Amino acid sequence: MVKRAGGALLLSIEIDHASPRPVGTQLYSALRELMLSGAIAGGERLPATRTLANELGVSRTTVIHAFDRLIAEGLIESRVGAGSFVSGALNSDRPQQPPDAGRSGTSRREPRLSRAMAWAVDRFGPRPRLPHQPRPFVTALPAFDAFPMAQWARLMAKHWRADRTEVMGYGEPSGHAGLRRAIAGHLRSNRGIPCEADEIFIVGGAQQAFHLVGSVLLDPGDRVWFENPGAIGARNSLLACGADLVPVPVDREGLRVDDGLALARDFRLAFVTPSHQQPLGHIMSLERRFALLSAAEQAGAWIVEDDYDGEFFFGRRPLPTLKSVDRTGLVIYVGTFSKSLFPSLRLGFMLVPGDLVETFRRVAAAFVPGVPSSIQAAVAEFIDEGHFATHIRRMRRIYQERHGALCEAAARQLGGLLDVVPTDSGLHTTGHLPPHLSELAVAAAADAQRITVSPIARFSIEPTAVNGLVLGFGGVKPPAIRAGVEVLARVLEDLARPARRRATG
Structure with a gap:
């Protein structure tokens, strides 16, 4: 390879002086990428720091700091009296980027998981995480407001x-x-x-x-x-x-x-x-x-x-x-x-x-x-x-009130659509759907209306005979619970209407 007296031309490096990212970091990252990608071959001489600074319009100190970082990583070798060179180690065999990798460099190959985790991911992984901000009828959320x-x-x-x-x-x-x-x-x-x-x-x-x-x-x-x-x-x-x-x-x-x-x-x-x-x-x-x-x-x-x-x-x-x-x-x-x-x-x-x-x-x-x-x-x-005991007593009263609001609203508006089961404790209860309504379909339709009802199937390892929903009431106030029941009633009615037509047709 013929050595260039001034070192490799690095005009492809672009420095954005308007960017909030420091100029030195931009230069270091660009040089590092050129070396690791093979755009600058191992053993090739780099321009002198003063030359590169002039070509890129940055200070020489900035270039020196970038070179020092790359020397510390072993990507640049500094030779007294000869200059700075890309490390020859980069010419050795290295793991190659898969041919089908995206522009980000991330491989599309499936990772090898343990048998237990592969089964678990396949069985339970695709389900989206429930929203964890208060809204009807998210489960497992206490009353933040109290x-x-x-x-x-x-x-x-x-x-x-x-x-x-x-x-x-x-x-x-x-x-x-x-x-x-x-x-x-x-x-x-x-x-x-x-x-x-x-x-x-x-x-x-x-x-x-x-x-x-x-x-x-x-x-x-x-x-x-x-x-x-x-x-x-x-x-x-x-x-x-x-x-x-x-x-x-x-x-x-x-x-x-x-x-x-x-x-x-x-x-x-x-x-x-x-x-x-x-x-x-x-x-x-x-x-x-x-x-x-x-x-x-x-x-x-x-x-x-x-x-x-x-x-x-x-x-x-x-x-x-x-x-x-x-x-x-x-x-x-x-x-x-x-x-x-x-x-x-x-x-x-x-x-x-x-x-x-x-x-x-x-x-x-x-x-x-x-x-x-x-x-x-x-x-x-x-x-x-004693604050914990006081807080628990207060929460019991609040959750009883919110549970009562849910049951009362359900009795008025969900008759024949969802049979809400009263409970004596906790932050959630369940409701049973009629056979012609799918709990999965109801959950999806409710989510589109920004209310969250969890199908029993989400909690099941094997299918059960229960066709129903889990309804959280702890995290939202009674007015929001009543409004949520109104929305849920419309969702259930919209889904039940085609089923009735099929039954009568």
């Missing part, structure tokens, strides 16, 4: 002024000691669960808890009883751990234990939502609870109890938690502050049996990134000062 923000802001400001090691460090892997004590006290007095602070582990939300339990207790292919329909987050977390989910039907008494035994007597873990079945809302009877505990003890299996909204009962007093009647030591209780406070906290906890405490302590120290200590400390004080 949260005591002034008290919370005061506590957060206080803990941000705490010792910097506490605020900025990694924190205790198992969780902030004050929060663990506060949660243990709350569970003893409000949920009837005898427990100690060292059995509590703080995690980044309930879904992290489910994934952690699956990672610690399951081998790929282990069989897990799972309510069908059931909780989406837990389902996805356990699938990611390689669990073989066994869809066990539920009825008005909760998970059908006899069906679970018929499907998989050798189960390794069972997942249940006994206080308010997700999504159907049933409360697991005491008989079923004892049957489940007995089945787990005989199989040597663990039980995960998800008490995702158990704080928010109204009407009659709820049955005790499964954990509170457990004498087998096999129940892992998972709670979250996403509903009782707000979701962006990403704060949950596990109460594990004594036999697992040391195991989870070691796992937390090695693998769990933890939640910011300042947030944990603020929540602990929020509980200790």
Whole structure:
């Protein structure tokens, strides 16, 4: 190759002086792309910094800084007395861009996934994520408008002024000691669960808890009883751990234990939502609870109890938690502050049996990134000062009012179209559709009108006999609920009209 005395001509580089992007960054990126793409061959001499600066209309200092960055990356070699050259290493064999890659350079080849994840993505991945801003009838959103923000802001400001090691460090892997004590006290007095602070582990939300339990207790292919329909987050977390989910039907008494035994007597873990079945809302009877505990003890299996909204009962007093009647030591209780406070906290906890405490302590120290200590400390004080209990009482009244608004509006406007089921707790309920209306079609048509109703199928591993919708009421005020029912009534009527014509024609 004939060397050019002045180095390669780099007139293709365009510098936009009006751009907010620094000139030096533009030059560095352009040179780097020319070298990696092969437009400038390895070993080729580059222009002197003064020459390139004059040609591009930039300062020499800018060019020197760009060259220094590329030298640090090994893309340019500087030779004393000879100048700067493109690294010869770029002439060696390198992975090539696939011929069908787009202009962005991103390959269109399908990534190779684990078998469990490939199955999960194919089965559940294409469904769009639900909107997570308040609107009728989004599920899993608490009443943001009723949260005591002034008290919370005061506590957060206080803990941000705490010792910097506490605020900025990694924190205790198992969780902030004050929060663990506060949660243990709350569970003893409000949920009837005898427990100690060292059995509590703080995690980044309930879904992290489910994934952690699956990672610690399951081998790929282990069989897990799972309510069908059931909780989406837990389902996805356990699938990611390689669990073989066994869809066990539920009825008005909760998970059908006899069906679970018929499907998989050798189960390794069972997942249940006994206080308010997700999504159907049933409360697991005491008989079923004892049957489940007995089945787990005989199989040597663990039980995960998800008490995702158990704080928010109204009407009659709820049955005790499964954990509170457990004498087998096999129940892992998972709670979250996403509903009782707000979701962006990403704060949950596990109460594990004594036999697992040391195991989870070691796992937390090695693998769990933890939640910011300042947030944990603020929540602990929020509980200790009594604000949490006051907030829960207020939310119970608010959710009862919003549930009543939904049921009253549905009774007036949805007769014959959707049978809304009253509930005694939580932030959502369900409604049953007549056979001629498709829950999937209703959900799609409602979304086009900016209301969100979730089909039961979204929560199901295998098809169920239930043709219905999940309706969230916690996150919106009664006027918006009533307006949403009006829109839903029009959607259902529009979909029902062709079906009636076909039936009569």
